[in-house]
Amino acid sequence: MLVAFEASGLLRFAALLFTWPLYAAFYYLISQSLGCKILIFVGFAGLKVSEIESVARAVLPKFYLDDLDEETWRVFSGFGRKVVVTSSPRIMVEPFLTRHLGADEVIGTEIEVNKFGRATGFVKVPAGVLVGLQKRIAVKAAFGDEAPTVGIGRERCERSFMALCKESYMAPVTPTAKEPAANNSIPRPVPVIFHDGRLVPRPTPLVALLILLWIPFGVTLAALRISLGLLLPMSVMHRATALFGGRLIVKNNPRRHPARPGVLFVCTHRTLLDPVVLSTILRRKVQAVTYSISRLSEILSPIPTVRLNRDRDLDAANIRNLLAKGDVVVCPEGTTCREPFLLRFSSLFAELSDQIVPVAMNYRATLFHGTTARGWKAMDPIFFFMDPKPVYEVTFLDQLAPELTCSGGKNPHEVANHVQRILADTLGFQCTNFTRKVKYMMLAGNDGTVPPASSSTSSESRLARLFGVFQRS
Numbered sequence: 001m002l003v004a005f006e007a008s009g010l011l012r013f014a015a016l017l018f019t020w021p022l023y024a025a026f027y028y029l030i031s032q033s034l035g036c037k038i039l040i041f042v043g044f045a046g047l048k049v050s051e052i053e054s055v056a057r058a059v060l061p062k063f064y065l066d067d068l069d070e071e072t073w074r075v076f077s078g079f080g081r082k083v084v085v086t087s088s089p090r091i092m093v094e095p096f097l098t099r100h101l102g103a104d105e106v107i108g109t110e111i112e113v114n115k116f117g118r119a120t121g122f123v124k125v126p127a128g129v130l131v132g133l134q135k136r137i138a139v140k141a142a143f144g145d146e147a148p149t150v151g152i153g154r155e156r157c158e159r160s161f162m163a164l165c166k167e168s169y170m171a172p173v174t175p176t177a178k179e180p181a182a183n184n185s186i187p188r189p190v191p192v193i194f195h196d197g198r199l200v201p202r203p204t205p206l207v208a209l210l211i212l213l214w215i216p217f218g219v220t221l222a223a224l225r226i227s228l229g230l231l232l233p234m235s236v237m238h239r240a241t242a243l244f245g246g247r248l249i250v251k252n253n254p255r256r257h258p259a260r261p262g263v264l265f266v267c268t269h270r271t272l273l274d275p276v277v278l279s280t281i282l283r284r285k286v287q288a289v290t291y292s293i294s295r296l297s298e299i300l301s302p303i304p305t306v307r308l309n310r311d312r313d314l315d316a317a318n319i320r321n322l323l324a325k326g327d328v329v330v331c332p333e334g335t336t337c338r339e340p341f342l343l344r345f346s347s348l349f350a351e352l353s354d355q356i357v358p359v360a361m362n363y364r365a366t367l368f369h370g371t372t373a374r375g376w377k378a379m380d381p382i383f384f385f386m387d388p389k390p391v392y393e394v395t396f397l398d399q400l401a402p403e404l405t406c407s408g409g410k411n412p413h414e415v416a417n418h419v420q421r422i423l424a425d426t427l428g429f430q431c432t433n434f435t436r437k438v439k440y441m442m443l444a445g446n447d448g449t450v451p452p453a454s455s456s457t458s459s460e461s462r463l464a465r466l467f468g469v470f471q472r473s
Contacts, residue, residue, distance in 0.1 A: 001203035003092065004043050006059050006196075006375075007051040010215070016042050017208045033129040036087055037122075040111065040129075044089070045121025049113050052091055058374055058443040059197035061096040065189060066202075068101075069175035072152060076101065077187050079149060083107065085138050085161065087131045089123075100190040107138050136161040193341050193434065196373045196443045198383055200365045211367060218367075218386035221245070225385040229276070229302045237280045237302075245388055250281055251395040254357075262323040263399075264353040268342060268423050269331035270363040271370045272297055272380050277392050278329050278359060279303050287322050289315075291334045291436065296378040312348065319352050329359075332416065334436035336371045340429045342420055343436070350415035354405040358419050360395040360426040373443040395426055 005013040019042045027035025044052065076082060083105045084097050090108030097103035110124040123129055130138050139148065139161045151165030154173055162168035201207050221244065228240050241248060265286065267274050275288030285303045291310075298305050306322060308315045322328045332345040349356070370384025384390065402408045405415060424431045437447050 001208055002059055002063065002197065002199065003047075003052060003055050005199060005203065006055045007047055010212075012043070013203075013208065014212055017205060017212065020205045032087075032131045033134070036109070036129045036131065040089065040109070040123060041121035044111060044119040047119050049091070049117050049119060052119065053095075054374055054444075055197070056092045057095045058195060060092060061100055062192045062195040062197075063202055064093070064096045065100060065192050067175055068189065069171055072169075072171040072175075073101075073189060074186055075150065075152060075169060077189075081105075083139075083142055083148070085130060085135055085142070087129055087135065100192065102187075102190075105142065107142060132160055136164065139164055191339070193337070193339055193432065194373075194439045194442050195338065196375070198368050198372065198375065200367055200369060200387075214367065214388065215386070218388070219382075221388075222382050222385035226300055226381065230300070234279055234285050234302070235283045238283070241280060245390075247389065247391045248277070248281060249391065249393040251393070252397070254282060254396045262353055263327040263355045263357055264323065264349055265327065265329040265357050265359050266345075266349055266419055266423075267329060267331050267359045268361045268427065268429075269333040269336050270338070270361050271336055271384060273370065273384055274331055274361050275305075275329040276301065276303055277361070277394060281394055286327050286329045287325070288329045289319060289322070291331075294377040294380065297381050300381050316348060316352060319348075323353055332419075335439055337439070338369065338371070340427070341432050341434075342424045342427075342429050343439070344433045345416040345420040347412035347416040350406055350410075350412040350419075354400075354402060354407040356400040356405060356415075356419065358397040358400070358423050360397065360423045362393045362427055364391040364393075366390070373440055397422060397426065 001013065001016060004016045016039070019038060023035045023038050025035075026038060082101070082103050084093070084101075084103045085107045086093055086109075088108055089111050090106055091111060093108055094106040097106050107130070109129050110127065112120040112122045112124055114120055127138065128134055135158065139151075143164075148165045149167065151162040151168045152171055153159070153162050153168070154171050159168075199211070203211065225244055225246075228244070229237065232240055238248060265278060267278060272290075272293055275286065279286045279302075287304045287306065288301075289306050289308055290298075291308055293305075293307075298307070306318060308318070319328060319330070330349050332347075332349050333343040334346060335343065337343055365387050366389050368383040368387045370380050370387070370390075372380060400415075400419070404410060404418060406412055410418075420431050423429075440446055
């Protein structure tokens with residue numbers, strides 16, 4: 001389901017959902033192998049292999065890690081050579097298994113690829129789908145005459161390959177979350193710090209049906225929310241937010257700041273709506289500086305936005321000009337992060353003002369993520385406002401004491417690191433040294449810069465992107 005939605009679009013997502021009863025009938029009553037082949041054909045046929053690999057690298061690890069059973073991980077991580085044999089297409093699971101679980105070898109179902117780099121929808125023969133006897137053959141080929149020390153499986157049909165192992169364990173079908181072991185020598189899986197994709201919940205058949213049913217209402221709701229944001233004054237925006245399903249949880253209501261302008265609100269970055277939410281709470285428009293958002297997001301923004309150029313001197317001059325006119329909000333991480341981690345803070349803000357107010361922001365979505373690294377960024381505000389019940393938690397911290405700013409003799413990097421640390425402590429997050437460039441290189445293979453719209457872009461390509469609105473989003 002995830003590959004269909006993220007790599008192809010809504011039509012394939014719906015087709016895969018409607019194919020599920022046929023898959024279930026074949027898988028549980030006739031042939032597991034044939035059931036898997038049906039899903040692979042509907043989900044993969046015609047897709048670029050590069051798109052499947054991108055989803056496997058950027059989207060799937062989050063869901064796989066959530067599905068990891070604690071006890072099974074303890075057994076798995078306690079051995080030297082770790083080989084995973086799975087009926088899932090290898091192209092889907094290998095990035096997660098090698099990067100996050102430390103698997104040494106991944107043996108899975110291999111899909112056919114044509115000369116144009118697209119999946120045909122069929123699996124390679126003679127191995128086919130690795131279930132039952134085929135999985136036993138794959139294990140035998142991987143280990144030869146040497147019997148594996150331990151075999152771990154979930155289903156009864158996997159006992160055919162587990163019989164080759166010296167010991168075997170049946171993992172629970174439903175993962176159980178348990179307290180970490182007191183023994184600190186047991187390694188933890190590599191955490192998922194960056195992940196992409198539009199869907200928040202795992203798209204089980206029931207959830208996928210609910211998503212399809214919600215989308216027409218969600219598009220209407222998004223249009224209404226965006227229209228109200230552009231038409232209503234900021235002083236009443238908080239009431240409209242609650243009226244249309246949004247929720248704002250504000251802690252430490254902001255005090256009245258000094259009369260002189262130039263307060264710099266330094267926020268954690270969860271979505272592109274962070275500055276808008278701040279303005280909604282303050283009930284006045286606060287100027288926002290942005291790193292790289294789409295032109296559509298700038299047009300739909302109810303507050304003034306100024307795009308930074310990544311030229312430190314020029315950006316500093318622009319922000320100083322804004323501070324001379326009024327308050328400014330900045331997100332020094334430079335990009336969003338969905339997990340409980342804070343990226344490295346740019347120290348530029350610390351050089352520009354001694355009136356620094358840290359603001360800890362956190363966001364919870366129900367159905368859709370309002371950010372993307374590998375998809376079409378113009379759809380970010382649409383997906384954000386399509387979510388039925390977005391929740392923002394905003395905590396205002398006290399303005400930094402003068403002795404903690406550059407005017408008090410602190411180094412800009414010290415100020416930035418201090419602000420990052422107190423915001424992380426407030427949210428219960430962990431500080432990292434990762435940057436925007438690291439995130440986009442991991443998820444999308446680029447530096448995350450949104451190029452300006454080209455005047456030479458044809459109307460045909462724009463229409464194609466419009467009708468492919470849910471493709472790669």
